Amino acid sequence: MKKTYVIWMLALISVFFACKEFGNENKNSEKNGFGRINIDSAIEEDTLQISDSVVLRYSSKVLWFPDLENKKLLAQIYSGKKISDYSKNGLQDYIDKEKESVFDRTKNSRGLPDVKQQKQWSYISQMNVRMNRNNYVAIQYYNSQFLNESKVQYHYEEKVFDFKNQKKLELSDVVVLSEETIRRILKLSLEKTTMMQQIKTYDREAYAVLSSITFPVTKNFYFDDSNLYFHYNMNEISHNYDIGDIILTISWEDLSGYIKPDFARRMKIN
Secondary structure (H helix, E strand, O other): OOEEOOOOOOOOOOOOOOOOEOOOOOHHHHHHOOOOOOEEEEEEEEEEEOOOOEEEEEEEEEEEOOOOOOHHHHHHHOOOOOOOOOOHHHHHHHHHHHHHHHHHHHHOOOOHHHOOOOEEEEEEEEEEEEEEEOOEEEEEEEEEEEEEOOEEEEEEEEEEEEOOOOEEOOHHHOEOOOHHHHHHHHHHHHHHOHHHHHHHHHOHHHHHHHHHOOOOOOOOEEEOOOEEEEEEOOOOOOOOEEOOOEEEEEEOOOOOOOEOHHHHHHHOOO
C-alpha cells in the first residue's frame, strides 16, 4: 500500500504584481559578468463565483522578453502554451483566453453540484525567474489546481535558456558526466537530506524502498553561482513512496573537473 511521508508542503503562492528586471545584454554588462536580460511580465488575477458554494481564483503570470526576436527560442520558452504572438499584448490575450477556458471547464465540473459548503478553488499558472545573469535565464514554470480536497495537483518545470547562443540549455552543456555517474551523485545528495535521515530513523521500510530504486535523472535542473539543482516532482523519484516535490543540490566544488570549460568561464566558477 502506498505510504505518504508529509514533510515538504506546498508554499503559499504569493500574488505577483507586474515587475521588470532591468539590464540589457551589452558589451559592458558581459564584461562585468552580469549579462542581464530585459524581462517584463503579463499578469492576471481574477475570481469568479462558479456556484452558490464555490468561488474560483485564477492567477497567471507569463514572462515577456521585449528584446528577444528569435522565434525558435521564443517557441522553446513558451513550449506547451498556445502562443504565437509574443508581444506583451499577445501574451495578455493568451492569458485572457486561458482564464475564460478555465472558468468554463470548472463550471462544467462533475463534482460541482455536490459541494454544499463555501469553498475557494484555485487555478495557478506562473513563470518565475530563478536566475538572470551571464546571459543565462533560469525559469521555473509552476502550475497548480485545487478543485476539492481530494483533487490537488501541482507541477514544477525548470528550464535554463542561453541567450548568448540562443538556445535551451541541456545538462550536457554544463557538465561532462555519464548518466550512471549523475544517478549515483543524485542518490548521495538525497541520502544527505534531513528528510531522508528522518525516514531512515523512523520508517525503515520506506528507507529500504528509496535506497533500492534505480535513481532517475530529471531534466528539471537550474543553477546559481554555488550549486547545480535538480527539482523532482511528486512521485518522480519513486511511485511506491511519496515524498512530494524535492530539490537536490550538488555544489560546483563537488563537480570540480567535470564542468564544461566554457560554462565555467561564463559563470566564473573556479
